[in-house]
Amino acid sequence: MPEPPKTPMRYLSGVQSSGRLHLGNYFGAIQNHIRLQDEGDCFYFIANYHALTTVQAAKELEKFTFMVAADYLALGLDPNKALLFRQSDVPEVNELAWILSTVTGMGLMERAHSYKDKVAKGIAPSLGLFYYPALMAADILIYQSDKVPVGQDQIQHIEMCRDMAGYFNNTFKKEVFKLPEGVLSEAPKVIGLTGGKMSKSDEDSVIPIFGEPAEIKKKVMSIVTDSKGVHEPKDPDQNVIYLLYKLVAKPEEAAQMEKGFRQGGMGYGDAKKLLIGKLEEVFGGERREKRKKMEEKPGMVEDTLVASARKARRTAASTMEAVYAATGIPCSRVKKEILELKTQNSGGSSG
Numbered sequence: 316m317p318e319p320p321k322t323p324m325r326y327l328s329g330v331q332s333s334g335r336l337h338l339g340n341y342f343g344a345i346q347n348h349i350r351l352q353d354e355g356d357c358f359y360f361i362a363n364y365h366a367l368t369t370v371q372a373a374k375e376l377e378k379f380t381f382m383v384a385a386d387y388l389a390l391g392l393d394p395n396k397a398l399l400f401r402q403s404d405v406p407e408v409n410e411l412a413w414i415l416s417t418v419t420g421m422g423l424m425e426r427a428h429s430y431k432d433k434v435a436k437g438i439a440p441s442l443g444l445f446y447y448p449a450l451m452a453a454d455i456l457i458y459q460s461d462k463v464p465v466g467q468d469q470i471q472h473i474e475m476c477r478d479m480a481g482y483f484n485n486t487f488k489k490e491v492f493k494l495p496e497g498v499l500s501e502a503p504k505v506i507g508l509t510g511g512k513m514s515k516s517d518e519d520s521v522i523p524i525f526g527e528p529a530e531i532k533k534k535v536m537s538i539v540t541d542s543k544g545v546h547e548p549k550d551p552d553q554n555v556i557y558l559l560y561k562l563v564a565k566p567e568e569a570a571q572m573e574k575g576f577r578q579g580g581m582g583y584g585d586a587k588k589l590l591i592g593k594l595e596e597v598f599g600g601e602r603r604e605k606r607k608k609m610e611e612k613p614g615m616v617e618d619t620l621v622a623s624a625r626k627a628r629r630t631a632a633s634t635m636e637a638v639y640a641a642t643g644i645p646c647s648r649v650k651k652e653i654l655e656l657k658t659q660n661s662g663g664s665s666g
Contacts, residue, residue: 324355327460327495329362329402332380333370337521339505339513341390342562343466347500349391351464357397358458358627359387361620364402364409365451368444369516384616386524389606394619402454404624407631412453414638416446418482424448428471436516452476457631460495467504473497489641491634506558508538522559524598525606535591545582556586563593 361383370376434440455476480492507513507520522534538555551557551573561569575581639646
């Protein structure tokens with residue numbers, strides 16, 4: 316007998332709409348997301364609920380949400396291969412997050428490194444920030460995800476998600492959720508211009524993916540270097556210019572810069588010019604033009620988000636039916652009517 320067709324691997328990941336996307340977002344996540352669209356069933360969401368912990372101005376949140384979507388599409392995400400949608404267009408994730416919280420101990424939440432790190436950096440310790448891992452777990456579990464591509468700083472959240480899935484399954488004696496696995500990207504941490512991790516919370520550290528050429532040049536030229544001359548040997552492994560250049564350059568080009576630094580003959584000024592040129596080569600040209608056209612026709616971006624959200628919500632609704640059955644919460648006629656309206660209606664927003 317012929318073997319039954321294999322179910323494709325389902326990948327799930329999200330990116331916060333808390334600022335402009337930068338090189339750290341691209342090499343740490345987006346590049347991998349786009350590659351995976353040819354390898355499995357991909358669900359990518361714009362985490363605007365999560366972004367509310369730091370962005371609390373309506374116009375800014377709307378702007379950043381659009382920018383994330385436009386950047387993904389300009390960088391090569393194909394909506395015919397992968398879903399790209401707003402987190403808020405699938406409100407069932409909040410319902411599931413609450414249900415998960417009822418079987419999750421405080422001890423697990425209190426051990427979250429990310430919460431402690433953000434509070435230490437001065438972010439207000441809101442209940443939402445503390446509750447973040449439960450909402451992230453719901454984001455993952457509601458789509459029955461197999462693999463979750465993340466950076467190193469999110470690995471603990473994946474472990475917490477697996478714990479919550481296990482708590483639910485054990486409490487209600489139903490195998491509703493599978494246990495997802497985290498997958499690290501090839502470049503899980505991208506160095507920032509100031510020497511630490513490139514992060515949206517530190518504007519001085521970032522190079523925006525689709526910044527204007529003049530802005531990119533100013534950013535790169537602002538990288539602080541030591542006083543070593545052109546012909547003096549330098550350590551490329553401690554050099555922000557080289558570490559960023561090898562992300563965008565061909566291996567042989569990166570090797571040439573590395574050699575110039577180690578042996579002498581490569582000055583910081585020339586290295587910065589090479590980095591600026593390579594950034595324009597990779598992210599300028601057709602990609603920048605495509606990105607600008609989306610600014611001119613935002614309705615095209617919105618249509619993509621809506622179409623993807625309808626498909627994502629159908630999957631979420633199926634999972635929630637199993638959750639309702641396991642917990643004894645009724646999937647009432649009202650709920651079913653709303654889900655039908657949201658997933659089958661051919662016009663209007665899905666959220």
